[in-house]
Amino acid sequence: MLAAALRKELLLQWRSRGQMMAVFVFGATALLLFSFAIGPNAEMLRTFSSGFLWLGLLLSSTLTLAESFHGEMENRALEGLLLLPSDPRALYYGKAIANWLQLTLLGCALVPVMVILYDAGTLQLLKLLAIIMLGAAGLSAPGTLYAAMTSQVKAKQMLLPLLLFPLIVPALLASVKATSLVILGDPMDQSKAWITLLAAFDLIYWSLCGLLFGRVVED
Amino acid sequence: MDEVAIDVERVARRYGRRWALADVSFQVPRASVVMVAGRNGAGKSTLFRVLATAIRPDRGTARVGGFDVVRDRQDVRRMTAILSHANYLYDTLSARENLNVVADHLRISRGGVMGVLEQVGLAVRADDVVATFSAGMRKRLSFGRILLQEPKVVLLDEPYGALDPPGFDLVDEVIRELKRRGTTIMMATHQLERSRTYSDMEIVLEEGRVVRQSAAEEVPC
Numbered sequence: 001m002l003a004a005a006l007r008k009e010l011l012l013q014w015r016s017r018g019q020m021m022a023v024f025v026f027g028a029t030a031l032l033l034f035s036f037a038i039g040p041n042a043e044m045l046r047t048f049s050s051g052f053l054w055l056g057l058l059l060s061s062t063l064t065l066a067e068s069f070h071g072e073m074e075n076r077a078l079e080g081l082l083l084l085p086s087d088p089r090a091l092y093y094g095k096a097i098a099n100w101l102q103l104t105l106l107g108c109a110l111v112p113v114m115v116i117l118y119d120a121g122t123l124q125l126l127k128l129l130a131i132i133m134l135g136a137a138g139l140s141a142p143g144t145l146y147a148a149m150t151s152q153v154k155a156k157q158m159l160l161p162l163l164l165f166p167l168i169v170p171a172l173l174a175s176v177k178a179t180s181l182v183i184l185g186d187p188m189d190q191s192k193a194w195i196t197l198l199a200a201f202d203l204i205y206w207s208l209c210g211l212l213f214g215r216v217v218e219d
Numbered sequence: 220m221d222e223v224a225i226d227v228e229r230v231a232r233r234y235g236r237r238w239a240l241a242d243v244s245f246q247v248p249r250a251s252v253v254m255v256a257g258r259n260g261a262g263k264s265t266l267f268r269v270l271a272t273a274i275r276p277d278r279g280t281a282r283v284g285g286f287d288v289v290r291d292r293q294d295v296r297r298m299t300a301i302l303s304h305a306n307y308l309y310d311t312l313s314a315r316e317n318l319n320v321v322a323d324h325l326r327i328s329r330g331g332v333m334g335v336l337e338q339v340g341l342a343v344r345a346d347d348v349v350a351t352f353s354a355g356m357r358k359r360l361s362f363g364r365i366l367l368q369e370p371k372v373v374l375l376d377e378p379y380g381a382l383d384p385p386g387f388d389l390v391d392e393v394i395r396e397l398k399r400r401g402t403t404i405m406m407a408t409h410q411l412e413r414s415r416t417y418s419d420m421e422i423v424l425e426e427g428r429v430v431r432q433s434a435a436e437e438v439p440c
Contacts, residue, residue: 003323008323011312011316015311075309077307077309082296084296084321
């Protein structure tokens, strides 16, 4: 059932791949604007680069997450799947995994923009990829749940960030700190602790949100 | 499955302060076709959504195939299919892909998808995205969805809506085929004369209440 749900999600994402480019441009523009705010101070730009990267990804994520339920609500397609019957958890994890892959891709695409704008490169690319994957997982699990909750209300574009942002502060903080240590250097080997914290929050988010999704989408 | 396919007892459902269904009770024998008539807003769609487990009743009990629509929701869903006002389709996917999604979630082979598309007259448009379909074509594809499910109980909410004359014939043909297979069918429609040719029973709803329940030929148009 999970494979069926994931296959459907990836197909839907592929069909709306044009939107992914728009979201990337939005994220890249946010990074550019942050660099204007700091000014021509190369050291400060580099210091804040990880925070800006994750802010850019966070702002972009609200667009992709909200959009992921647009097709489901247009003709009540999600209700149609639930009535087949489909397991709500499989539908949730299918969508959350698809959103996670999309956010990971977006995060990876924003890294070169960050390197160019902030001169914030690193040779630890695998470690950076792992942090982006874990951080994106921390955004997508609760983001998918809240996107489902807000998908039927009129002010969803406003409600989603309002509900989501406070919940993901721990994961976001851990992601920023771990990324910062990868870019700026980690003489005390602190990044492991932040990565472990991030993974622990991911575990909590993915377990709890999967359990709650059925209650959110059923009457 | 019991001899009674659908058993509704004092079911009530409200939206805000307004009761869409109020103390509705009736029984539907297995393998019969029931026509539900009533004006717009009489509660037909709400009744169908309760029976399909899309919404819960606020009061009363409803059983489909002996399973309670609240407690045994998944069992009810396994044996029921609904043609709703919402067509449950993904606009960005093709007709074939939409049915493939259904087949995958039902864990049945995708092999039957093209046969179903031929049955509902959409084989030539199988690979066109649903966004390019007319309302009638979407209705046909929704019918295809139901045929793929092979349910024991079918709930058809306005099956003739948006269809052209060949579409009307298709609906008649599908209903007769389902009836031959022993499927119990409940159908909300305004096409009373047409539906009466194969209906075994009629229920008339008015302001959320059953005002008449009888064998098909007894209710005047």
